[in-house]
Amino acid sequence: MVNVLKIKELRYVPRWVVFFIDISIVSFSVLTTYLFLKNLHVKINFIEYFNEKIFTVIAVNILFMFLFKTYAGIIRYSTFFDFFRILWASGSALLVLLGINFISDTVLGKPLYLYPALFLLFFISIFLMFFFRMTTKQLFKRWMGAKNGLSKIRIAVVGVEDQSVSLANAIIHNPGQPYQLAGFFSARSDSKKAVLLGHKVYNKKELLKNDHLKSRFDAVLIREMMDRTQMEAWVTLALDKGLKVLKSPDASKINEDGIIGSIRPLQIEDLLERTPIKIENEEVKSRHFNKSILVTGGAGSIGSEIVRQVARLGSSLIVVVDQAESPLYELKLELLERFPDQNFKFVLADISNHYRLEKLFEDYHFSTVYHAAAYKHVPLIEDNPHEAVFVNIGGTRNLALLSKQYNVSRFVMVSTDKAVNPTNVMGASKRAAELFVQSLQNSPDNTTKFITTRFGNVLGSNGSVIPHFKKQIEKGGPVTITHPDIIRYFMTIPEACELVLQAGTMGNGGEIYVFDMGKPVKILDLAKRMIKLSGYTPDVDIKIDFIGLRPGEKLYEELLTDNSTTIPTHHEKIMISRDPLMEFEEIELLSKQIMRSAIKKESLQVVKILKIIVPEFISNNSEFEILDKTPEHELYQQHS
Numbered sequence: 001m002v003n004v005l006k007i008k009e010l011r012y013v014p015r016w017v018v019f020f021i022d023i024s025i026v027s028f029s030v031l032t033t034y035l036f037l038k039n040l041h042v043k044i045n046f047i048e049y050f051n052e053k054i055f056t057v058i059a060v061n062i063l064f065m066f067l068f069k070t071y072a073g074i075i076r077y078s079t080f081f082d083f084f085r086i087l088w089a090s091g092s093a094l095l096v097l098l099g100i101n102f103i104s105d106t107v108l109g110k111p112l113y114l115y116p117a118l119f120l121l122f123f124i125s126i127f128l129m130f131f132f133r134m135t136t137k138q139l140f141k142r143w144m145g146a147k148n149g150l151s152k153i154r155i156a157v158v159g160v161e162d163q164s165v166s167l168a169n170a171i172i173h174n175p176g177q178p179y180q181l182a183g184f185f186s187a188r189s190d191s192k193k194a195v196l197l198g199h200k201v202y203n204k205k206e207l208l209k210n211d212h213l214k215s216r217f218d219a220v221l222i223r224e225m226m227d228r229t230q231m232e233a234w235v236t237l238a239l240d241k242g243l244k245v246l247k248s249p250d251a252s253k254i255n256e257d258g259i260i261g262s263i264r265p266l267q268i269e270d271l272l273e274r275t276p277i278k279i280e281n282e283e284v285k286s287r288h289f290n291k292s293i294l295v296t297g298g299a300g301s302i303g304s305e306i307v308r309q310v311a312r313l314g315s316s317l318i319v320v321v322d323q324a325e326s327p328l329y330e331l332k333l334e335l336l337e338r339f340p341d342q343n344f345k346f347v348l349a350d351i352s353n354h355y356r357l358e359k360l361f362e363d364y365h366f367s368t369v370y371h372a373a374a375y376k377h378v379p380l381i382e383d384n385p386h387e388a389v390f391v392n393i394g395g396t397r398n399l400a401l402l403s404k405q406y407n408v409s410r411f412v413m414v415s416t417d418k419a420v421n422p423t424n425v426m427g428a429s430k431r432a433a434e435l436f437v438q439s440l441q442n443s444p445d446n447t448t449k450f451i452t453t454r455f456g457n458v459l460g461s462n463g464s465v466i467p468h469f470k471k472q473i474e475k476g477g478p479v480t481i482t483h484p485d486i487i488r489y490f491m492t493i494p495e496a497c498e499l500v501l502q503a504g505t506m507g508n509g510g511e512i513y514v515f516d517m518g519k520p521v522k523i524l525d526l527a528k529r530m531i532k533l534s535g536y537t538p539d540v541d542i543k544i545d546f547i548g549l550r551p552g553e554k555l556y557e558e559l560l561t562d563n564s565t566t567i568p569t570h571h572e573k574i575m576i577s578r579d580p581l582m583e584f585e586e587i588e589l590l591s592k593q594i595m596r597s598a599i600k601k602e603s604l605q606v607v608k609i610l611k612i613i614v615p616e617f618i619s620n621n622s623e624f625e626i627l628d629k630t631p632e633h634e635l636y637q638q639h640s
Contacts, residue, residue: 022070022129026061029125030054033117045110053112057121060096064089070129086129094122154182154218155246158234160194160201163223167248168197179263182217185234207237219244222266232271239532268466268530269459272490272521283505287368287410288313294366295320296351296399297373299327301458302414305497306370307331311339319345319364321357322373351395354402361406368504369403371396372414374430381426382551382622385606389598392429393436397591400437403448412504413437415454415512417489423620424551425607431614434512436591439584441510449509454577456489458496469527473534477542479527482549487520499574506569507576514566516573551622587613 034054037044046053068089070082097118104112157168164184171181184201186194194201207213220238222231224247238245245266293310297303298320307320320335322328325348332346345364349356351373360366374392375381381388396413403411415434418427437450457464465488472479503513528538536542549555567576590613597605607624611617619625 019065019070021132022065023058023062025128025132026058026065026125029121029128030057032124033121036120037114037117042114045114046112056100057093057097057113061090061093061125064092064096068092082130082133086126090122090126090129094118152180153178153244154216155179155221156183156185156202156217156219156243157181157221158185158226159223160184160186160188160196163225165196167221167223168199172197185220187230204237207241211241213241213243217243219246221246221248221263223247224249228271235266235271239529244535245533266533268526268533269492271529272459272492284501285313287505288315290314290316291367292317292364293319294360294364294369296322296369296371296395297414298322298346299324299331300372301493302496302500303370303372304331305493306372306500307335308338309494309497309501310370311335311342311344315342317343317345317364319347319360319366321347321349321351321360323348323350350391351398352390354398357398357402361402361408365406366403366408368410368412369399369408370412370414370500370504371399372500374414374416374433376416376426378418378424378426379550381429382424382624385425385429385603385610386598386601388425388429389594389606389610392426393432393591394595394598396433397436400440400450403450404440404443404446408448410449410451410504410509411437412500413450413452414500415452417454417456419454422614422617424622425610425624428607428610428614428617431617432587432591432594432610434579435582435613436587438510438512438579439582439587443584449507451503451507451509452512453500453503453515454512455491455496455499455515457491458493459490465523465526466530469530473531473536473542478545479531479542480545480547481523481527482547483555484524484546486523486549486555488523489520491515502571502574506574512577512579513569514575514577516575549621582613 034044044050068085070085070089097113098115101111101113101115101118104110155171157164157171168181168184171177171179181197181199183199184196185204185207186201187204189203189205220234220243222234222245226234235245246263247266247270248263288310293315295303295307295310295318298307299322303320303322307318310318320328320331322331328346328348332344335342335344347360349360351357373395375388400411400413402408413433415430416427418424419431419434420427422428422431434452434454437452440446440448441450459466469479499513499515503511506513524544527544531538531542531544534542538544567578569576590609594606594609594613597609604624604627607619608627611627618628
């Protein structure tokens with residue numbers, strides 16, 4: 001029978017059916033009122049016009065039910081708003097009938113209806129219509145609950161503020177979704193015996209002592225705008241008690257149905273996200289508005305976000321250069337759809353090709369160059385040091401010299417914390433690139449401001465640790481970590497790119513800007529937290545293996561060299577690092593020499609010259625450690 005009627009596919013009762021039921025309720029209310037008066041032996045006026053009187057009452061009620069659209073609401077979502085519509089309709093009908101009574105009493109000497117009968121009819125009809133809606137709503141909720149009961153996720157909403165209550169209401173009023181409200185968690189000390197929406201409010205101290213929360217709850221629901229410290233505390237409590245953690249945007253942002261669809265498992269990125277820098281948008285915009293901009297490495301994680309942010313600033317042209325064909329094409333499709341009014345030029349090119357780059361500078365007269373192209377994977381570069389020379393050093397040299405030659409206003413290079421006291425070829429190559437860029441600032445006839453930004457790991461970037469861990473967890477493990485004590489700094493991609501754009505507006509050129517990265521994160525703790533957020537137990541469901549430091553890898557990263565001094569800027573989280581400099585003639589000579597060795601693929605000779613350029617470069621867990629045993633003066637002699 002259920003399948004025949006297709007009840008499961010019926011989204012809501014048709015309006016005409018609700019309208020018909022309301023008419024039936026009014027008719028029943030009239031009959032009930034009449035029987036009540038008859039049993040009390042009350043004499044009715046104008047009994048000879050009984051049928052006409054009943055028809056008039058029903059007709060007046062139908063008129064106002066139609067005007068106030070009492071039938072328009074979806075029954076299973078009925079609220080007090082629907083009650084007020086019924087109240088207005090029945091109240092208006094009562095006023096009209098009272099008016100008819102007044103006229104009848106004035107003209108005929110007695111009222112057409114008994115006044116108590118009209119008020120009794122008013123209350124009975126209101127009660128029955130609202131009772132019908134509430135009963136239908138509860139029956140539907142119970143039916144959906146029984147249908148999905150076994151798969152329902154029992155949720156505890158964190159907080160008792162208005163936003164949390166709105167989230168809880170959204171769960172209650174959407175019985176078809178896979179969540180079931182099971183209670184509230186609160187840090188307030190006055191909530192021990194409180195009940196909200198029919199569910200208990202559990203105090204945080206009570207929760208900490210309870211080791212059986214899994215018998216009552218499956219997950220906790222946290223709001224997006226919750227204070228980061230509070231979120232961290234609640235997540236820790238939930239994971240320690242074996243509960244999943246879900247996240248939802250604030251109810252004020254999304255409608256009721258949308259909130260349920262936006263509930264998702266909490267990601268590790270949510271816990272690592274930080275308060276972004278406050279950017280001086282007017283200054284940044286003036287530097288880009290109606291200007292021609294070049295972004296190298298534009299299809300990468302950092303480069304593509306720089307392009308997205310610059311695209312909002314009204315540039316006349318954005319030239320996006322990358323040698324990765326497929327990512328560049330995908331970015332092109334995205335940007336053309338998101339920014340249809342922005343003029344883009346997508347160029348497939350290798351920055352180590354000077355002639356290809358020079359044509360771009362000739363044609364487009366760039367105002368600002370954002371240089372984000374680089375090889376960044378430490379183990380791969382350790383095995384292929386000549387490639388780091390071609391791209392990280394040679395490519396940077398090409399772009400910097402062309403920027404000077406074509407009077408580019410600002411050249412902004414994206415560097416890395418691995419360039420500080422490097423222990424691998426990748427970091428050393430980036431430090432060499434920094435030195436080259438800085439050396440041009442005071443070179444003859446230079447008008448370009450050369451600026452470098454240096455920061456740590458970015459969340460979700462290509463090849464970073466978090467996506468890698470996610471894939472390992474999805475496969476059932478093991479999660480592999482190089483060392484139990486390894487730590488890293490993290491920041492978000494938008495935050496990193498805001499820093500790059502802001503740095504492009506600051507200073508006189510030649511500066512290396514470093515960022516207050518906050519507290520470092522222990523990678524082992526990060527892995528355990530990710531495993532728990534996925535609903536597993538570390539070293540029980542998902543094993544953690546330590547595989548040893550990779551070639552060139554170090555336990556912790558630094559943002560400042562030992563010999564550097566830090567100068568504050570007007571941004572409390574942005575500082576200037578005063579690192580040792582090299583004269584242009586010296587770094588230019590060494591750059592040409594290392595390029596010749598790279599062309600011959602003389603790896604040992606490449607790294608030897610790299611150690612001369614970057615004296616603080618000490619190889620770690622690498623075949624090039626042999627070079628560190630050679631005194632520095634001998635390195636020079638051998639190189640000569």
